[in-house]
Amino acid sequence: xxxxxxxxxxxxxxxxxxxxxxxxxxxxxxxxxxxxxxxxxxxxxxxxxxxxxxxxxxxxxxxxxxxxxxxxxxxxxxxxxxxxxxxxxxxxxxxxxxxxxxxxxxxxxxxxxxxxxxxxxxxxxxxxxxxxxxxxxxxxxxxxxxxxxxxxxxxxxxxxxxxxxxxxxxxxxxxxxxxxxxxxxxxxxxxxxxxxxxxxxxxxxxxxxxxxxxxxxxxxxxxxxxxxxxxxxxxxxxxxxxxxxxxxxxxxxxxxxxxxx
Amino acid sequence: xxxxxxxxxxxxxxxxxxxxxxxxxxxxxxxxxxxxxxxxxxxxxxxxxxxxxxxxxxxxxxxxxxxxxxxxxxxxxxxxxxxxxxxxxxxxxxxxxxxxxxxxxxxxxxxxxxxxxxxxxxxxxxxxxxxxxxxxxxxxxxxxxxxxxxxxxxxxxxxxxxxxxxxxxxxxxxxxxxxxxxxxxxxxxxxxxxxxxxxxxxxxxxxxxxxxxxxxxxxxxxxxxxxxxxxxxxxxxxxxxxxxxxxxxxxxxxxxxx
Numbered sequence: 001x002x003x004x005x006x007x008x009x010x011x012x013x014x015x016x017x018x019x020x021x022x023x024x025x026x027x028x029x030x031x032x033x034x035x036x037x038x039x040x041x042x043x044x045x046x047x048x049x050x051x052x053x054x055x056x057x058x059x060x061x062x063x064x065x066x067x068x069x070x071x072x073x074x075x076x077x078x079x080x081x082x083x084x085x086x087x088x089x090x091x092x093x094x095x096x097x098x099x100x101x102x103x104x105x106x107x108x109x110x111x112x113x114x115x116x117x118x119x120x121x122x123x124x125x126x127x128x129x130x131x132x133x134x135x136x137x138x139x140x141x142x143x144x145x146x147x148x149x150x151x152x153x154x155x156x157x158x159x160x161x162x163x164x165x166x167x168x169x170x171x172x173x174x175x176x177x178x179x180x181x182x183x184x185x186x187x188x189x190x191x192x193x194x195x196x197x198x199x200x201x202x203x204x205x206x207x208x209x210x211x212x213x214x215x216x217x218x219x220x221x222x223x224x225x226x227x228x229x230x231x232x233x234x235x236x237x238x239x240x241x242x243x244x245x246x247x248x249x250x251x252x253x254x255x256x257x258x259x260x261x
Numbered sequence: 262x263x264x265x266x267x268x269x270x271x272x273x274x275x276x277x278x279x280x281x282x283x284x285x286x287x288x289x290x291x292x293x294x295x296x297x298x299x300x301x302x303x304x305x306x307x308x309x310x311x312x313x314x315x316x317x318x319x320x321x322x323x324x325x326x327x328x329x330x331x332x333x334x335x336x337x338x339x340x341x342x343x344x345x346x347x348x349x350x351x352x353x354x355x356x357x358x359x360x361x362x363x364x365x366x367x368x369x370x371x372x373x374x375x376x377x378x379x380x381x382x383x384x385x386x387x388x389x390x391x392x393x394x395x396x397x398x399x400x401x402x403x404x405x406x407x408x409x410x411x412x413x414x415x416x417x418x419x420x421x422x423x424x425x426x427x428x429x430x431x432x433x434x435x436x437x438x439x440x441x442x443x444x445x446x447x448x449x450x451x452x453x454x455x456x457x458x459x460x461x462x463x464x465x466x467x468x469x470x471x472x473x474x475x476x477x478x479x480x481x482x483x484x485x486x487x488x489x490x491x492x493x494x495x496x497x498x499x500x501x502x503x504x505x506x507x508x509x510x511x512x513x514x515x516x517x518x519x
Contacts, residue, residue: 150340150344151347151348153311153334153340153342154340154407156315156316156333156334157314157335157338157339157340157413158336158360158363158364158411159335159360159363159364169348172348249349249350249392249393250350
């Protein structure tokens with residue numbers, strides 16, 4: 001790629017964002033609707049939220065739940081998915097269970113979970129955990145399943161035990177696929193985080209959003225949407241940078257910008 | 262010495278029918294011999310190799326190495342597969358060091374030995390490349406070095422040059438022979454190429470298809486070290502090739518489609 005092309009590729013996502021804001025601004029000015037503030041008004045409201053101590057505490061609480069839910073989900077799901085991918089017995093035990101859970105929107109379980117565990121952190125973190133688990137299990141499963149048999153045989157001939165082959169061959173070989181699942185899981189963590197806070201209105205980023213909506217403070221509503229969106233974009237970009245570093249041995253580079261990293 | 266004793270292998274097909282892949286194979290492989298198993302595709306020759314490797318358990322019969330029954334894979338038998346089966350997340354050097362590191366060789370020592378092996382297979386300068394950056398022939402060189410690195414007593418080569426173009430293939434055959442001349446490990450080499458089998462081997466085990474049986478064992482009495490250019494002009498080499506091909510043609514359909 002020439003330097004102009006590299007610059008173009010780097011600038012493209014930012015230009016797309018700018019374009020979106022311009023369209024938003026023009027549309028809002030044309031529609032003149034109270035519930036649809038201009039982009040500038042929404043952006044001006046961002047410091048109001050980020051400058052407010054209580055709002056910041058709420059957002060940080062959201063992020064903490066999300067981090068814990070995501071981390072626990074990954075720690076549980078990767079080993080489970082890998083074992084399902086390498087053992088027919090484990091797969092046939094867990095597959096029916098997961099097939100039942102898979103199509104259920106995890107937020108729909110929220111009322112029951114709230115009933116059992118209350119409206120606090122535990123319920124919300126559990127929903128995030130459930131949301132993240134399935135894509136990570138699925139991709140770990142697919143990744144482990146497609147590991148070349150001969151690669152495992154080569155390891156066995158070198159004296160690796162079955163457990164060692166799992167950790168030192170299946171895990172790294174499946175890593176590109178696992179990380180694809182984690183990336184999907186990360187976005188789902190954000191989605192389930194906000195949804196859970198909309199249902200269990202007690203604290204968090206989702207709660208700020210809906211409180212503002214109730215009060216008719218539409219510029220705050222849109223400012224909060226921008227903040228949540230920016231959180232998602234930043235997390236995804238950070239994760240993508242990490243992913244590329246970890247699996248640089250596997251894929252040829254994409255020439256198209258797939259993220260902001 | 263490897264003794265294959267009345268080995269039979271039955272697979273279940275997807276239609277849940279029993280398929281006899283190997284039927285009553287008995288074969289003795291002397292230490293230091295280069296033995297090729299030659300047969301048409303689907304004759305079970307790779308399966309036989311996997312059984313010796315301990316990767317597949319025979320339905321009937323047994324394999325012994327130095328008198329001990331083979332129950333699973335082990336570092337005394339090093340496989341080299343047609344599919345290379347390199348660890349793609351490791352560099353060339355990382356792949357070659359993997360076996361010795363597993364066996365507790367110190368990192369610096371494993372690296373030094375690894376570099377020597379990489380040079381021996383002609384890949385000096387590629388130590389830090391990842392497998393995806395290598396051609397098929399180079400990958401197979403790495404796979405050979407990776408297996409030689411942990412000093413197996415027997416090399417189990419499963420159509421190792423089958424996925425390579427003709428030119429790369431002959432170069433690797435030459436290099437394999439040169440490497441083999443140094444320490445004369447026992448080699449069990451699966452191939453469907455008559456020329457390759459005769460060029461490399463002391464002994465060619467001819468197999469027939471469905472079920473896989475040993476049809477004939479041909480001793481290849483050609484001088485070593487062998488040089489391709491001389492050998493191709495040698496009437497004895499030519500006769501071996503023609504005789505073996507003719508035997509397959511006379512196989513009454515079973516082994517004809519080589």
